Amino acid sequence: MVTIQFCGGAQSVTGGNYLINNGNIKFLIECGLLQGKAEADEWNYQPFPYDPAEVKFLIATHAHIDHIGRIPKAVKDGFLGDIYSTHPTKDFSEVSLLDTVHIMESDNRRLPLFDQADVHQSMKQWKGVEYGDIIEVDQNVSFRFQDAGHILGSAVTEVWILDPETGKRIKLVTSGDLGNTPSVLLRNYDYVKEADYVMVEAAYGDRIHEQTDIRKDILRQAVRDIIERKGVLIIPTFSIERTQDILYELNDIVENHSGEGKILGRVGKIDVYLDSPLAIKSTEIHEKYPQYYNPEARKLAKEDDVFDFPFFQMTADRNSSMAINTAPQPKLIMAGSGMSTGGRILYHEQKYLSDPNNMILFVGYQAPHTLGRRILDGESPVRIHGKDVENKIEVRKVDGYSAHADQNMLLDWVSGFESPKKVFVIQGETDASFALANRIISDLEYEAIVPEENQIIHLS
Ligand SMILES: [Zn+2]
Structure with missing residues (x-):
């Protein structure tokens, strides 16, 4: 039996x-x-x-x-x-x-x-x-x-x-x-x-799910807006897949592979940081197995490093992570955890949340009672590392990355x-x-x- x-x-x-x-x-x-x-x-x-x-x-x-x-x-x-x-x-x-x-x-x-x-x-x-x-x-x-x-x-x-x-x-x-x-x-x-x-x-x-075809437009517009106002764009991410999806699309936005040839700086110059040791390791594992990508991504991966583009840095160690603080603006910071329940994202939220010139872009579901959800719902102040932080940042979200x-x-x-x-x-x-x-x-x-x-x- x-x-x-x-x-x-x-x-x-x-x-x-x-x-x-x-x-x-x-x-x-x-x-x-x-x-x-x-x-x-x-x-x-x-x-x-x-x-x-x-x-x-x-x-x-x-x-x-x-x-x-x-x-x-x-x-x-x-x-x-x-x-x-x-x-x-x-x-x-x-x-x-x-x-x-x-x-x-x-x-x-x-x-x-x-x-x-x-x-x-x-x-x-x-x-x-x-x-x-x-x-x-x-x-x-x-x-x-x-x-x-x-x-x-x-x-x-x-x-x-x-x-x-x-x-x-x-x-x-x-x-x-x-x-x-x-x-x-x-x-x-x-x-x-x-x-x-x-x-x-x-x-x-x-x-x-909602329509997925507009997700890249939302990402592109967020990058453009933050460059224009010389602010800081924070993206809390999950380390496997979601991060690589965003990197892949940022690579395209910056280098314009899907447009009429490689036109650098089409959106303008912005420093981009991946500030998560786990997401960095996960990106390296992706790079090891291009044979499992879809045909379009596989084709692009033959010509281009699909997770790397100008002004992009992975900050695995503590010192390079802390240097993001003093780096000039505009800048884009991706860090975990995806719902702001821990990880390096908390340091960036603590520093940048109270300035309305900055922006946070949510790319995944935020469970009730998580810090991510409180920020998304516009709660203010929010408590981070035992301190109250004013939540005045501009909040945007994109649902297509599930x-x-x-x-x-x-x-x-x-x-x-x-x-x-x-x-x-x-x-x-x-x-x-x-x-x-x-x-x-x-x-x-x-x-x-x-x-x-x-x-x-x-x-x-
Ligand atoms: Zn799963």
Whole structure:
């Protein structure tokens, strides 16, 4: 008998963790941290509902921490098996997991969930594989990665599982997280035709994105305006993908590749700083894998360094970061974290927030109660590093940079399957999950269910 247990990521965007068992072997898809919820800490520290020592291997669909963040804990708790992902996912995961250790160690409320040694041990067990290659783990299971278009290295995963009782292979396909196709840099998500069972994410299962074609115009106009008034433009960014999307578009805005040839200074001169060690490392990983970009970006990457342009600087070390303070204006500063919950962005917000000549451009969702949200909502003063700061900065926002597929795209991806027996809607909050499930049932006439946490379902 083959079963799947939804140990996490059921009626929850984060904490993805799925255990598959065919009686001969057990394996996992995802092993993520629960994030952004009151019960998250409690949940993450709980023992797994299975013995990690009995798990043969693990598949990671992409490097976001809500998909990989508990892997070192599984290793610490006895998981000895191989971890499979694409090559970029492996690289990003090492950087992100070490950063997670750093964040946990600076939080003195409780002991870290795992330490650097657990991350290093995880990386020893980690194997990077190519998109499209069929990996035969053993006689029980094989799998193949296709593109998910979400962040570099993200994968849709096809898994074939032997049912030892019938001798039949059951095919399960999981979306991982699906991208907001078409993206600036990435390829579109791949469709899969055949599957017995489908797992589809529903982070934006009840939302439709705004038009994306105007996002570059908003960015260009913000840069132009700040140059004209010799101000400071601050962009809080998420380190993987969003930062590289913006850099790629700034590269085009400054060098004008998509216009009539390379006309330098078309928007005027502005110093641009990427002031985030994590985003810098993440940009370097992007540069290592141009073969996974979409055709247009790949073509440009052959002629040009797509993340570098005149007057651009990466400020990894402390001194060069602090020198941004005294650098002449106009200037543009990108720094993390994306919702201003920590990181170097706080120093820049502290310094530049009270001057209406400056501007902050939000390129991602700002969760309630975060500093980013308070600034966006025009709250003043706001508290940064224990001090009140007047919030008089001009606020703009652009919505088109989401890395997630919206409801129509999720439905479009599911419609690529010919006749699945069942679709499991996962990785969405309860309302979003049911909204997507209902559309799958009404529009596609497929059976769709929203599993509960720890529910076990028999696959046949
Ligand atoms: Zn993700």
